[in-house]
Amino acid sequence: MDVLHDKVKALFEATGFNLRQEIDDGPNFVRHTVVLGPDKFSMGFGTGKYGITLSGNTRCFADPEGKFR
Template sequence: MDPEQARKEYLDLFTRIQALAPGDWGVVVPPDIKGDVCRLPDRSDGTQFSIDLHRDPLSREEMDILHDKAKALFEATGFTVKQESDGGPNFVRHTDVFGPDKFVMGLTTGKYGISLGGNARCVPDPEGKFR
């Protein structure tokens, strides 16, 4: 996979999860976002894309539905999905997906807001033209 494929894979899933919680996310992810340097298994530098966005909360019932839908979307990737809930008064809940080459994306909801973020795969970019 090259950096453009990794960026597209990540942004496609990111925007699909965002669409499950419509409303004001405050920022539109730029389609030409630049990557960051990351370390490949052979200890060389690769490129990885990272995005983190936040928005106001939904009702608790809407957030539960959001996590169920996010889990289904994450499971469709074939990557590892993990869900946790703290059970406390702020009803914090996490749905995370872990994929190959350091791919990770997480959806966190709670009484005070919703957060979506993570990192694309770390892929070779020998000329550094994507960062």
């Protein structure tokens, strides 16, 4: 899993995005990488003993038709 986090870090740092990584040295081997970029882009990538998570937003802007979707 460390290799995945390192690749995500290298990719997004090369494009100028802000990045934060956290590592929990506990028994579950939890590691988080958070990426923040332009146009309110955000991505969270987490790994641990029991799974992998991926979340985020690509943009946040008002719906031009004023409809909730």
